[in-house]
Amino acid sequence: xxxxxxLLLKGLLAWYVLxxxxxxxxxxxxxxxxxxxxxxxxxxxxxVATHRKFPFSNVSYVLITLFLTLHTIGVHYTYAQVPFxxxxxxxxxxxxxxxxxxxxxxxxxxxxxxxxxxxVLLANVRGVLVYYLSLITPLGLSxxxxxxxxxxAQVVSPELGDAYLGSQGxxxxxxxxxxxxxYGAILCVLLMIAIRRWYQRSGWLLIT
Amino acid sequence: MTTVPAxxxxxxxxxNHLLQGLLGWYILxxxxxxxxxxxxxxxxxxxxLALLLVGILVVTYRSFPFSDLSYVLITLFLTLHAIGAHYxxxxxxxxxxxxxxxxxxxxxxxxxxxxxxxxxxxxxxxxxxAxxxxxxxxxxxxxxxxxxxxxSxxxxxxxxxxAQIVSPELGDAYLGTQGxxxxxxxxxxxxxxxxxxxMGITAAWSARRRGRxxxxxxxxxxxxxxx
Numbered sequence: 001x002x003x004x005x006x007l008l009l010k011g012l013l014a015w016y017v018l019x020x021x022x023x024x025x026x027x028x029x030x031x032x033x034x035x036x037x038x039x040x041x042x043x044x045x046x047x048v049a050t051h052r053k054f055p056f057s058n059v060s061y062v063l064i065t066l067f068l069t070l071h072t073i074g075v076h077y078t079y080a081q082v083p084f085x086x087x088x089x090x091x092x093x094x095x096x097x098x099x100x101x102x103x104x105x106x107x108x109x110x111x112x113x114x115x116x117x118x119x120v121l122l123a124n125v126r127g128v129l130v131y132y133l134s135l136i137t138p139l140g141l142s143x144x145x146x147x148x149x150x151x152x153a154q155v156v157s158p159e160l161g162d163a164y165l166g167s168q169g170x171x172x173x174x175x176x177x178x179x180x181x182x183y184g185a186i187l188c189v190l191l192m193i194a195i196r197r198w199y200q201r202s203g204w205l206l207i208t
Numbered sequence: 209m210t211t212v213p214a215x216x217x218x219x220x221x222x223x224n225h226l227l228q229g230l231l232g233w234y235i236l237x238x239x240x241x242x243x244x245x246x247x248x249x250x251x252x253x254x255x256x257l258a259l260l261l262v263g264i265l266v267v268t269y270r271s272f273p274f275s276d277l278s279y280v281l282i283t284l285f286l287t288l289h290a291i292g293a294h295y296x297x298x299x300x301x302x303x304x305x306x307x308x309x310x311x312x313x314x315x316x317x318x319x320x321x322x323x324x325x326x327x328x329x330x331x332x333x334x335x336x337x338a339x340x341x342x343x344x345x346x347x348x349x350x351x352x353x354x355x356x357x358x359x360s361x362x363x364x365x366x367x368x369x370x371a372q373i374v375s376p377e378l379g380d381a382y383l384g385t386q387g388x389x390x391x392x393x394x395x396x397x398x399x400x401x402x403x404x405x406x407m408g409i410t411a412a413w414s415a416r417r418r419g420r421x422x423x424x425x426x427x428x429x430x431x432x433x434x435x
Contacts (some may be wrong), residue, residue: 123347133351136358143361143396150393174392175368178361 004055019069023076033150036075039092040068054121057205058116069112070103081102104177108138108184113192115204129205135160135189142181146174219273226276230283234262237287240293253370254293258286272340279333285328288321297321314388322360322395327400330356331410349407353400360399364392 015062019154020037027033045058049128074082077099085099116134119125125133192207221227245251265274265282274282292300295317303317334352337343343351388394 121345123345123351125341125343125347129343130238131339133354136352139361140354140358143357143364143401147393147400148360148389148396150382154390171389175365180366182362182365 001064004051004058004061008058009061011050012061013044013048016065016068016072020072023072027076027078028076028081031156032078033075037157038073040071044068054118056114056117056121059205060117063110064114067106069104070106074099074103101176101180104142104180105184107142108181108186109188110184112188113205113207116192120206122126131192134192135185137179140187142178146177151175152174189199214329218272218275221269224276226247227279227416230279234283234286234290238290241290245294245296246299247296248297249374251293253374254289254297258289258293273333274332274338278335281331285324288324290320292317316401319394319398322398323402325360326356326399326404327406328402330403330406334407334410349411353403357396357400360396364395368392 025032028052047061073084077083079085079100080097082097082099084100085097088094088098088102089096112134116130119130119133119137199207212409218224218427242251261282274293291302295301295303297318298315300315300317303315303320306312306316306320307314330352333355337351337355
């Protein structure tokens, strides 16, 4: 097991803070921006507070930072109006801005591995169970996320709710978001299995 | 295995009268409800997963027999599902009585079944974790809840596929959204609540058993969460 590189951690945190500050300047919708930033800020706070007691691998911290960066971009533009999403819409002739779907997929792809490490660190899980739990947890969390979104959409004024929800008029939005996260998780677990031999030797990761 | 009294009959179907009774009951009720379902195609769709589950339980019985309690819970759930499938969920008579009793806008039998899936199936899942993976402590309660929630989410995804593939009118009956745009989220909330309640009951029951065992042996009671 390799303890995380202090310099790398400082660099990642600095990147996230600076990028968030930059993206905090003039967001498309300030209320939406505040709402969508509550969980990431809490999450980063927990990671910083626990990094000594439960040190994830460097790879996990990089993956988490990548995901948070994508989320920060999405929040700045309220997801439904991210320029890259418009570009995809035009390039692939889609009916709507699919940036939120991309981030749901990335939730599975990028955070599945760190979740696996969390189970190793916190619950001392071993063997096949690590892969099983890594696979289903993003799906379960996606479900909780969709539930929270539906509450927010119903509590907050409907127009903002819709922007926050990002359903953009699609009645199957929740199901497709969950499926996207699950596909990401499946891909991540397949990758984990594929490069298993390599990382077992490298000693870079916690899951063996 | 710690929370379940070890039965001598486990894994021995020939001597387990309870299990014989459960299987007999399910075959009987399933057979009766298969005679003239409200919608044959919907009934067929609803039964794919149920029969798959029964098949898996039968095939794995020798290598992994669940406790009697787990089989009772699973049979209860399958019975509810058989009733729902017979009436296409949206038209279950009991659901109509809930509707008029509580002045609801729709037949909520499907919501009841989602809640029941959490309440009744999380304990068997926990047993699987506890015995197959030797998970102990608080995680033995968390992992089953996460599994159930993931299954519930996955089920909603499958439902949406079926609804989109199959003809829309039947899709809607199968889906049971019944015009509610938050249906999927509410279904998952119901299942999650059932799962959390089931694990709460299991934890309380387990703590009580430990307390009694400790009192019998004159040991001081431990405050560690039971496994």
